Structure formats: structure tokens, C-alpha cells
Amino acid sequence: MKKNKELIVLTHLSQLLDFVTGIGGLIVPLLIWAIKKDEVLDLDEHGKAILNFRITMFIYLLLCVPLILFFGLGFLGFLVIGVFYAIFPILNAIRANNEEKPNYPFSIRFF
Template sequence: MKEDKQLLVLTHLSQLLDFATGIGGFIVPLVLWLTKKDEILGMDAHGKAILNFRISMFLYILICIPLILFLGLGILGLITIGVFYLIFPIINAIRASNHEVPNYPLSIKFIK
């Protein structure tokens, strides 16, 4: 296994593709994780953290949609999720560049 800090950083930042393409922020990290998890040191842990975060946020979005009907609580939830989508990939890209373990709050561990 080799160390590639730049690829780990890029994997986290690739989530921001959602803002340009709509779905690329899930597909690109998934493909990078599946193809590089056995080659790059730390890719398995970082990839799992990203995918758990993405799946968890998707479920939270599904929960927020019906909550829009109840006093607009869903809108507040969607705004919060949007901020999470923007900030936490950047924070964890910085963590990856410093050889730190990724930390995505409110992530459910679907992939262990």
C-alpha cells in the first residue's frame, strides 16, 4: 500500500460536485473508494466515512421533506443539511491532509 494524501483530500472534496452536477458528489467518492481502497493507505476508512455521511444525509433529507408541511421545520432541516454538505467535506479534506481520521457528525455507520 502506498500513501497518497492528495487523493484522500480529493476524495473528500469531490463531494462538492453535487453543487455542480447534482449526483457526482456521491458517485465519484464511491468509485474512488471501490477502486483504490486496497491500494491507498487510509482510503478504506476515509471512503467508508464519506459514504456513511452521504447515505445518512440522504435519509435526513427524506425525513425533512414531509416535515415541510409541519410549520416549515423541514426547510430548516434542509438548510442545515445543505450547510453540512458544504462545510464537512472541506473540514475532512483538511483533516486528511494532516493525516487525521475523518469525522462526519450525525453519520450512521451503514458500512463498517
């Protein structure tokens, strides 16, 4: 196994593709993780953290849909989740660059 800090940083930042393509922020990190997890040191840990974050945020988005009927609380939820989608990948890319462990708050561990 070799160390490739840049690929791990790129994997975190690739989540921001959602703002451009809509779904690329899930597919690209998933592909990078699936293909390179056994070749790059620490990529498996970071990839799992990314996927857990993405799945958890999708569940939270689904929960916001019915909350729209209750005084528009779902819109507030969408706003908060949008901020999470923008901030946490950048923070974790910085953490990965500093060779720290990933930290995505509010994530449910699936993997």
C-alpha cells in the first residue's frame, strides 16, 4: 500500500460535484473508494466516512420533505443540510491533507 494524500483530499472535495452535476458528489467518491481502497493507505477509512455522511444526509433530506407541511420546517432543514454539504467536505479535505482522521458530525455509521 502506498500513501496518496492528494487522492484522499480529492475524494473529499469530489462531493462538491453535487452543486454542479446533482449526483456526481456521490458517484465519484464511491468509484474512487471502490477502485483504490486496497491500494491507497487510509483511503478505506476516509471513503467509508464519506459514504456514511452521504447516506445519512440523504436520509435527513427525505425526513425534511414531510416537514415542509409543518410551518415550512423542511425548508430550514434543506438549508442546514445544504450548508453541511458545502462545509464538511472542505473541512475533511483539510483534515486529510493534515493526515488526520475524517470527522463528519451527525453521520450514522453504516460501514
